[in-house]
Amino acid sequence: MGVEPPFFEKYKAILQSSTEKEKFSTIEVFEEFELPLIDLSGLNLGPFERQKCIEQMDKAAREWGFFQIVNHGIPGGLLDRLKYEQMKVFHLPFDKKAEKKFLNLSAHSYRWGNPLATSLRNLSWSEALHISLKDISRMDECNKLRSTIQEYARKANLLAQKLAEHLAQILGIKPNYFQENCSPSSSSLRMNRYPPCPFSSRMFGIIPHTDTDFLTILSQDQVGGLQFNTDGRWFSVKPNPKALVINIGDLFQALSNGIYKSITHRVAANEEVERYSIAYFYCPTDEVVIQSCSEPALYRNFSFKEYKQQIERDVKATGDKVGLSRFLW
Numbered sequence: 001m002g003v004e005p006p007f008f009e010k011y012k013a014i015l016q017s018s019t020e021k022e023k024f025s026t027i028e029v030f031e032e033f034e035l036p037l038i039d040l041s042g043l044n045l046g047p048f049e050r051q052k053c054i055e056q057m058d059k060a061a062r063e064w065g066f067f068q069i070v071n072h073g074i075p076g077g078l079l080d081r082l083k084y085e086q087m088k089v090f091h092l093p094f095d096k097k098a099e100k101k102f103l104n105l106s107a108h109s110y111r112w113g114n115p116l117a118t119s120l121r122n123l124s125w126s127e128a129l130h131i132s133l134k135d136i137s138r139m140d141e142c143n144k145l146r147s148t149i150q151e152y153a154r155k156a157n158l159l160a161q162k163l164a165e166h167l168a169q170i171l172g173i174k175p176n177y178f179q180e181n182c183s184p185s186s187s188s189l190r191m192n193r194y195p196p197c198p199f200s201s202r203m204f205g206i207i208p209h210t211d212t213d214f215l216t217i218l219s220q221d222q223v224g225g226l227q228f229n230t231d232g233r234w235f236s237v238k239p240n241p242k243a244l245v246i247n248i249g250d251l252f253q254a255l256s257n258g259i260y261k262s263i264t265h266r267v268a269a270n271e272e273v274e275r276y277s278i279a280y281f282y283c284p285t286d287e288v289v290i291q292s293c294s295e296p297a298l299y300r301n302f303s304f305k306e307y308k309q310q311i312e313r314d315v316k317a318t319g320d321k322v323g324l325s326r327f328l329w
């Protein structure tokens, strides 16, 4: 029984019907870019170093919406163990992964490709296990997958809260905002696997998108492929084995009234090697209403639930997320 999702069968019709122009307009590739690298050990030094570290994060969140952190407090050994469990679960037979109650998680936790795609540029060559942390206590252990996720999620939650609080402080948002509005089970964790893709010049590993959260903590391997867009240009993020990548999500952009940027990013497909990444999406509980921290507000108030429902409707209708622009005044 094969491990790979049936990409070929599913995408055959779109690949065959795509125009010659679409087929031969290959995806542009850009130079690798070293994201700002912030050493979080500064937070535990004197007030001067601490302030400098917070200002570096603030600057990166405003200018790039992306930065990298080292000395973040998540042990390398834990990240290695998580990656090992991740590889094992993705190497189960496809039929098993696609079972309705796979690992006793909610329906659609295991996802692959983009079933709603209508054109070549909407196709993605990847599979993912998207775990709402609400489900974690009833998830099957599956070797040591569940317990390792639990261990990681606890640490990632504290790290995300700390980063969010430092950024919020600069914007004048009350210090306990995130403690009040987020809980360890309101966030989610997405494990991604990008199998080698024979059409790597024509489709993505993940199509361009912004993240639906306050911020994302991303652990990626050494393969590379993550790219982000600034002023219409695409940059590739150079992998750093010691660093975690942080990116601002839509909710922080709205909360900060557009000061922090939720940047469009994507993952390039790779013809030769498989790639793994793990994204921790730091989210509030569903009923939390996101309100801009300053006036005049760019966006109308919306609850997290309302935001997710709008995305679901847009994805159903067009195969793609519209996102924050729907909520502009």
Ligand SMILES: O=C(O)CCC(=O)C(=O)O
Pocket (backbone or CB within 6 Å): 190, 192, 206, 211, 218, 220, 225, 226, 265, 266, 267, 276, 277, 278, 279
């Ligand atoms: O795999 C990556 O580097 C990024 C994944 C990502 O953007 C996501 O899961 O939202």
Ligand SMILES: [Fe+2]
Pocket (backbone or CB within 6 Å): 209, 210, 211, 265, 279
């Ligand atoms: Fe993302």
